[in-house]
Amino acid sequence: QTVVTQEPSFSVSPGGTVTLTCGLSSGSVSTSYYPSWYQQTPGQAPRTLMYNTDTRSSGVPDRFSGSILGNKAALTITGAQADDESDYYCVLYMGSGISVFGGGTKLTVL
């Protein structure tokens, strides 16, 4: 079964830039996988940040951006803020109605 890979953890300084990635255990991620990104804080349901690779969800600030970098999908946060400290998940559409979540990245802002 295909595994969607994410960095388990990442750290960024306030005001800094960080890029989280979303890859495949076998193969490359392209726009055909329609990568989407979600932010989750403890005890809360996930919040949609990005979909179709690079489309920001309503209300998401433009310091969040999505792209394909090499063979992975990427979420870049520019000018990180304290309240960006969260878990981030990507989802890939595998076709035939199948969705796969990545294992998530715990982002620390310090």
Added chain:
Amino acid sequence: QLQLQESGPGLVKPSETLSLTCTVSGASISSSSYYWGWIRQPPGKGLEWIGSIYYDGSSYYNPSLKSRVSISIDTSKNQFSLKLSSVTAADTAVYYCARHSEHSMFDYWGQGSLVTVSS
């Protein structure tokens, strides 16, 4: 404003069947533009897609859970439901229902329902 609300028992015995219902308000579940899915999150762990259903009853399941999962839809009640059979402690999780597009953009989520599997 679209809202989703999970309901069902918070405690299920091992080997029994977990049953949850998601009630949708603020939009029709019969919309041809969206799918309705279940996602779970074991305590301290990541999110896992369980499966989804379309308004016409077409269903799609995580291959790793497919043998134990059934998702159904009741358009008259604007609800969809999850059944997971032969549960073990590993099925203890917060279960979320959500709406998503054809290409897995999950845009509306329920608040989540904790289900504990224990005797």
